[in-house]
Amino acid sequence: MAARPQKRSRITREKILAVARTLFDADGYENVSVDEIARSAGVAKGTVFVHFPDKASLLTAVRISELEELLDQTKTRVRQLEGTDALDIITDLLTPWLALFAAHRDFTRIFLNQSELRGGSSALRLYEVCLGLDTALQETVSYLISARALTRSVSVNVYTQGILAFFYHVVTGLYSGATSSSDDQKWLLRALLARWLKK
Secondary structure (H helix, E strand, O other): OOHHHHHHHHHHHHHHHHHHHHHHHHHOHHHOOHHHHHHHHOOOHHHHHHHOOOHHHHHHHHHHHHHHHHHHHHHHHHHOOOOOOHHHHHHHHHHHHHHHHHHOHHHHHHHHOHHHOOOOHHHHHHHHHHHHHHHHHHHHHHHHHHOOOOOOOOOHHHHHHHHHHHHHHHHHHHHHOOOOOHHHHHHHHHHHHHHHOOO
């Protein structure tokens, strides 16, 4: 008996997500209200909040599967690393992430300011994606150090945190308007890394 309500709840959640994705993609996050999402999904506004604590968590839930898929692709690429051009390898690894944020600018603000999220499974999944990206970069740096593409005088952790700092700086630039496209982001990231990785 308990399985049926759980199944209905899951179906309702997926319906809300599908409707929210369609509306966010069509009109933008800021232009879509929770009332509109509830009305389009055929549920009460309170039902939306049963599944998602707030609108930011709903947008995160909509985008998180894309991030998780991208993380899986990144992990696969890290396992298949070859070559010794550190700049190319790191830039190529992060370029798809820049493209995703360029395509979903409304989500970029939430990604950069995760304090907007009020907990829940989406917040945890987002944290796990960030941790996964950190780990993937650590493994990449370890490979590059062992391949003598990066100096051993700098630790894996320092390299990784530096790369992430540049990455988040460039993503912030997209949100603030300092860079206007994923191509601009890639150019800026590559330029910053080129100067820093020479050390």
